[in-house]
Amino acid sequence: MPNENTISRRGLFMKLGILFNGVVATALAVPIVRFLLSSVTRGHANGYASWVPLGSLREFPEGETRLATFRNPNVMPTDGKTVDTACWVRRIAGDELQVFAVNCAHLGCPVRWFPQSGLFMCPCHGGAYYRDGSRASGPPERGLFEYPYKVESGLITIQAGELPAPGPTAVLAGRKPPCA
Numbered sequence: 215m216p217n218e219n220t221i222s223r224r225g226l227f228m229k230l231g232i233l234f235n236g237v238v239a240t241a242l243a244v245p246i247v248r249f250l251l252s253s254v255t256r257g258h259a260n261g262y263a264s265w266v267p268l269g270s271l272r273e274f275p276e277g278e279t280r281l282a283t284f285r286n287p288n289v290m291p292t293d294g295k296t297v298d299t300a301c302w303v304r305r306i307a308g309d310e311l312q313v314f315a316v317n318c319a320h321l322g323c324p325v326r327w328f329p330q331s332g333l334f335m336c337p338c339h340g341g342a343y344y345r346d347g348s349r350a351s352g353p354p355e356r357g358l359f360e361y362p363y364k365v366e367s368g369l370i371t372i373q374a375g376e377l378p379a380p381g382p383t384a385v386l387a388g389r390k391p392p393c394a
Contacts, residue, residue, distance in 0.1 A: 265364070265371040268303065268313070272368065279304040279327050279345065281316075284374055299374065301361060302327055302334070304345065313361040313372050314347050320354040334358060 221229075264287040274280055279302055286297045302314040302325075314334070316324045323338035333350060334343040341352035348357040361372040 264373070266374045268301070268363075268370040268372055270368055271305075271309070271365055271370055274303050274305040274311070274370070276305050276307055279329070281327070282313075284372065287374065300324070301372070301374075302358075303370070304347075309365045311363055311365070311370065312347060313363045313370075315359040315361065317359070318354060319349075319356045319358060320352070325358065 266284045266287055268282050268284055274282075281300055282303045283298050283300050286293075286299050289297045300316040302316060304312040304314070306312065318325050318336040318338065318341050320336065320339055320341050323336050325334040325336045325341070325343065327334055332345045334345075334347070336342070336352065336354070339353050341354040342350040343354075343358050344350050346357075347360060349355070361374055363370060363372045365371075
């Protein structure tokens with residue numbers, strides 16, 4: 215005769231199954247919730263709008279184009295060396311600069327500067343750009359992308375949180391980018 219306080223074999227396995235499913239659901243939910251909240255908990259909410267130092271204005275002589283590197287503001291612990299990003303800095307005169315993304319506007323291959331010809335050349339598909347970043351020839355449909363920059367107390371800083379592209383940022387800055 216069954217007692218009211220005893221549990222049947224079927225009831226025991228039912229409760230163990232529910233407990234096991236609860237443990238598995240929790241184990242799956244924790245990383246998903248951490249991923250969804252990671253941008254808030256890491257404190258990089260405005261990482262895309264941050265200004266990154268490139269170097270002193272003295273490092274870039276007038277009339278020359280030089281390669282510079284900066285540390286991407288959106289860093290993850292697993293990024294390693296990829297957070298060091300390159301860009302081309304062209305100093306026109308005084309505080310007037312152009313800071314170009316190193317990526318070709320066609321497929322993103324890294325462009326090289328050739329001072330002898332005054333051209334940026336893409337090794338992947340033969341894209342060429344003039345010294346001001348505008349398209350010279352090849353498959354790219356637009357010029358090189360430019361980073362917004364500012365010079366304060368002789369230090370060049372760029373807004374480098376995301377790859378520059380024509381769009382709302384250029385419209386907000388009140389100027390038309392040369393790549394459009």
